[in-house]
Amino acid sequence: MIKDDSPTFRFSSTTAGVEFVCRIDGGTARPCDSGSFTAPALRDGEHRFSVAAVAGGDVEDPSPAETSFTVDTTGPAVRITSGPREAKKGTKAGKRRAVGQRAVRFSFTSSESGVMFRCKLDGSKYTLCSSPYGPESMKPGEHRFRVRALDNAGNYGKAAKVHFLVKKDRSKPDPDLDPDPDPDPPPPPTDPCSLTPTVIGTESADELRGTPGVDVIHGLGGEDEIRGLAGKDQVCGGSGDDRIVGDDGDDRLSGGPGADTIRGGAGADTLLGGDGDDLLEGNDDDDRLLGGRGSDDLVGGEGRDFLDGGPDEDKCDGGSGQDSGASCERATPF
Incomplete structure (x- = not known):
């Protein structure tokens, strides 16, 4: 495509x-x-x-x-299906629909399957996200939310947006009864598929290698084998059942659609499975493993890893380090 x-x-x-x-x-x-x-x-x-x-x-x-x-030259359309309602300007604040500080959560869908969503709140930058999406709490006042989608051909669609009002919560939050809770997950990483490649494959099965420096590698279609070598590499497998290895350096590796096998190698790596039943394996450092959609297997290895399987039935093995995570049927306690 x-x-x-x-x-x-x-x-x-x-x-x-x-x-x-x-x-x-x-x-x-x-x-x-x-x-x-x-x-x-x-x-x-x-x-x-x-x-x-x-x-x-x-x-x-x-x-x-x-x-x-x-x-495919047409970007995917996005529709917000639930969340805070539009608060029209020109209406007195008391008559405008408002939500509580901890009730800001949006659900959305796209006209195309297999897309990647990016969300933006107020003046922040677009970041990778999934539905449902929302912060734990927001400051009272007026806010704007935008979400857009990127398809497999690299087309961005027009952003769906809503202007909404947040009111101060009167009730206090419930006390945290967990004496040792998991830490908050880090913000979503920038997806390598959104970056301009320095090494690019074809729509067929490719064998791609990086350099000892920093590379941005896109496999496109086909069952690709991609190796980043040394350096802080950004790798996007694209569509197809890909095999990706980061090697040395703090790499960011994204499988894209398909049943991918992604291994981080040395360095603090971020592994993004995307759509499909993926296998994500970290290594000795503090890695982030994000499965995405599909029944994924996540293996952290050594280090303080963060594992998030995504919305489907996933299995997570944190390894020997002190790990944290969410949305996993945990094979090994964190």
């Missing part, structure tokens, strides 16, 4: 001196002797590109090379 509606294809032949003709969706043959062909603007949807060698001036290869692809 690509968001470029006019993609360029490159090709070659083992036979010297041949000419080429190219077709899109079985249409009119066009000469493409330069070894590359840029398609005209295409509509969203499935397409097919074929290229055939022509020998002797008019003898066309009856078995052209072909590839199918999907163009």
Whole structure:
């Protein structure tokens, strides 16, 4: 799946001196002797590109090379399904709908499956989030919430937003009866799939390697094998059942859609499973393992790890360190 509606294809032949003709969706043959062909603007949807060698001036290869692809240039729509109601401006504060400080929680959905959501409260930056979303408490007053989605082709849709009012809670919160509660989870990390890549694969199965420095690696489609090597790498597997290893450095590794296997290596790593039944394995340092959707297996290893399986039935093994987490059927106590 690509968001470029006019993609360029490159090709070659083992036979010297041949000419080429190219077709899109079985249409009119066009000469493409330069070894590359840029398609005209295409509509969203499935397409097919074929290229055939022509020998002797008019003898066309009856078995052209072909590839199918999907163009998607439309960002996913987002709809807020529940949460604080819109508080219209121009209405007296006493007549505007208000919610308590600990009742700010939004649920939302997208017109496309497999998307990644990003949320924003007031003047903060967009961060990775999931539905339902909300802080533990907010200051009284006027606030704004925005949520948008990123699809597998890399398209952002228009943000859904609401302007709401928070009132001061009169009742005191219940005392915490847990003598040793888990610490609050850290804020959602920036997803590597939203960054501009320095190493990029194809829609097929790729073997990608980073450098000893800092890399941003995108696998795109296919069952990819990606290794970051040294440095603070940002890796996005993309769609497909990928195998990702971070190696040395504090890495951020995201599997994307598919049943992925993600291993952190040395360093304090952040592992993001995404959609699918994933296996996430930390190492000796203080790692963050976030399973996302799907029935995930999370293994922390040594170190003070944070494990969050996500909304489905997950299994978490904290390892030998002093760990914390949420949303897990814990195989080993933290």
